Amino acid sequence: MHRPPSSAPSRRATSGRLRRTLLTAAVAVAAVAGATLPAAAHGGTAGRNAPLRSLAAHDGIYVGSALAAGTLASDSTYSSIAATQFDAVTPENEMKWSSVEPTQGAFDWAPADQIVSFAQDHHMLVRGHNLVWNSQLPTWLTSGSYSSAQLAALLKKHITDEVSHFKGKIYAWDVVNEPFNGDGSYVQDLWYNALGPGYIADALRWAHQADPKAVLYLNDYNIEGQNAKSDAMYALVKQLRAEGVPIGGVGLESHFIAGELPTDIKANMQRFTKLGVNVAVTELDDRVELPATAAELTQQAADYGSVVTDCVQVRGCVGVTAWEFDDGHSWVPGVFAGQGAANLYDASYQAKPAYYAVRSALAAGRRTSSH
Numbered sequence: 500m501h502r503p504p505s506s507a508p509s510r511r512a513t514s515g516r517l518r519r520t521l522l523t524a525a526v527a528v529a530a531v532a533g534a535t536l537p538a539a540a541h542g543g544t545a546g547r548n549a550p551l552r553s554l555a556a557h558d559g560i561y562v563g564s565a566l567a568a569g570t571l572a573s574d575s576t577y578s579s580i581a582a583t584q585f586d587a588v589t590p591e592n593e594m595k596w597s598s599v600e601p602t603q604g605a606f607d608w609a610p611a612d613q614i615v616s617f618a619q620d621h622h623m624l625v626r627g628h629n630l631v632w633n634s635q636l637p638t639w640l641t642s643g644s645y646s647s648a649q650l651a652a653l654l655k656k657h658i659t660d661e662v663s664h665f666k667g668k669i670y671a672w673d674v675v676n677e678p679f680n681g682d683g684s685y686v687q688d689l690w691y692n693a694l695g696p697g698y699i700a701d702a703l704r705w706a707h708q709a710d711p712k713a714v715l716y717l718n719d720y721n722i723e724g725q726n727a728k729s730d731a732m733y734a735l736v737k738q739l740r741a742e743g744v745p746i747g748g749v750g751l752e753s754h755f756i757a758g759e760l761p762t763d764i765k766a767n768m769q770r771f772t773k774l775g776v777n778v779a780v781t782e783l784d785d786r787v788e789l790p791a792t793a794a795e796l797t798q799q800a801a802d803y804g805s806v807v808t809d810c811v812q813v814r815g816c817v818g819v820t821a822w823e824f825d826d827g828h829s830w831v832p833g834v835f836a837g838q839g840a841a842n843l844y845d846a847s848y849q850a851k852p853a854y855y856a857v858r859s860a861l862a863a864g865r866r867t868s869s870h
Contacts, residue, residue, distance in 0.1 A: 551854075552586035554861035558811045561624055561818035562861070563587025565782065568610035570828060571617055576848050578617070580824065587624040587670070589781070589820055590614045594627055595635040599661060603639045608664055615668050626781070626820065627665060629673040629718065630658050631702045633688035640689075647693045654690065654698070655705050662709035671714040673750055673781065674706050675699050679719055683731030699735070700744045707745040718750030718781055724761025725770075736774055750781035753806060754822070756838075757787045757799045765809040772815030780810055782822040784841035785853070786831045791840040796852050803843070804856035811864035819857075 555562040564585045571578045581588070592598055593611040600606050618625045631654065645653065662672065678686055678699060685691050690698045703715050717736065722729035732749060739746045749771050751764075761767070768778045785802045787795040810816040823829050827846035832839040843854040 550584045551857060551861065552584060554858065555818070556586065558861060558864065560810060560816065561587040561820075562807075562857070563589060563624070563626065563818060563820035564824040565589045565591040565628075565820065565822045566614060566617075567591045567823075567828065568593050568613045571613065577825070577828070580844070580848060582617075582621040582623075584824070585623065587626060587818055587820060588614060588618045589626040589628045591628075591823065592635070594661065595629065595632070596640070596657060597635045597637045600657065601637050603637070606660070606664075611665075615665065619668070624670040624818075625665075625668060626779075627662075627669040627672040627713070628781075629676040630661060630706060631674060631690060631698070632676040633686055633690070634677075636689070645693075650689070650693045651698075651701070654694075654702065658702060658705045659709050662706050662713065666710040667712070669710065669713050671716055671748065671779075672706055672710075673718040674702050674715045676718050677720065678717065678735075679722075679728050679731050681721060681728050683727040700739060700742065703739070703744050703746055714747035714777065715745055716748040716750045716779070716781075717746065718752060720752035720754055720782070722749075723751045723753055723755075723767065724763045725767050726761075729767055733770065733774070736771065736776060740774055740776070746776060748777035748779060748817070750779055752782040752822075753780045753784075754782060755785045755802060755806075757785050757795055757802055760802050760805060764806065765813060768809060768813040768816050772813060777815050777817045778810075778813070779817050780806060780819040783819060784822045784829065784831060786835060786838045786841040789832075789837055789839050796840070799840075800852035800856035803853040804860040807857050807860035808864050811860065 551562045562585055564581060564587075566581055566588050568590070571581070590611055593614055599608060599611065615625055617623075640653065658674075662669075675698075678691075680686055685696055694701070699717070706713065706715050717732065719728070719732060722732050736746055736749060751768070771778050783803070783806060785799045787799055791799075807819055810819050821843055824842055825844035825846060825848055826840050826842050827848075829839060829841050831841045842851075843857065844850055
């Protein structure tokens with residue numbers, strides 16, 4: 500294993516700070532929820548009533564959700580569940596380039612600032628998502644004719660502007676999002692075609708310069724198990740670590756189909772953490788064919804419980820984030836025809852079997868203090 504580069508925090512130090520932050524937040528939310536932490540830790544009555552975030556804090560991990568600023572402002576039930584159950588938040592779209600700089604040089608930070616303020620008010624971590632991607636780019640960028648040098652300058656400025664704006668408020672950034680194809684080759688996008696694979700290391704360095712304390716991630720889907728795509732991510736992270744690039748974590752998006760989870764998620768998490776980086780489940784959902792049957796929801800619950808258990812049991816897996824917590828705000832039906840019901844709550848904000856499976860996994864799989 501390579502030593503962590505001096506410019507990046509070690510996995511042990513990062514996990515220790517995270518654990519202290521989560522336990523402090525858990526104390527605050529337990530008082531609101533009427534649950535005392537010692538009872539929750541031992542699975543007593545208060546433990547059964549404790550929110551997910553209090554249970555997760557005792558495992559030394561966070562449990563989060565992607566949230567939308569507009570829904571937080573308009574739906575009090577949505578905001579109440581988010582604040583009570585979760586101790587981490589990922590802005591669903593509000594920090595993407597097309598949202599923060601729709602016109603070149605004209606910034607709109609308000610929706611993202613709203614989510615960050617919500618998180619601060621409720622003792623939640625914030626995962627910034629995302630800085631570099633091939634999608635949801637502003638039209639002034641994608642329709643322009645820029646040289647490679649100009650694109651590099653624009654990318655550096657964007658990363659510096661955004662990370663600097665939120666400096667000290669973001670626990671971790673998804674710096675580069677979805678850089679690989681399924682066969683392990685690089686996506687031939689605007690950045691790769693103009694700048695080559697080196698854009699990834701540059702992006703990480705620029706983000707680190709803007710906020711040295713933020714944990715910096717590479718994030719992708721279909722890398723949860725060991726396959727050609729996750730092998731490519733593993734090789735890249737190993738290379739970056741060897742070169743002293745400040746890479747702190749790998750995000751496993753985890754958009755699953757019920758009953759089709761990889762069988763080697765835990766082993767895959769472990770091989771990444773052995774490189775000296777954290778892993779996190781960053782966008783968890785588990786879709787079924789609609790209308791959902793009792794059998795499908797039972798399988799979905801088993802899947803959710805399995806993923807959370809794997810994270811809890813892997814030293815260096817720091818948290819699990821659901822990609823929205825309720826079916827009414829899920830992205831799935833709009834993308835996968837005939838599929839949906841992928842989240843912890845239904846569209847009426849009723850907890851589903853998956854929610855209770857996550858509770859059980861958190862309660863049963865707690866780490867010892869040595870972790």
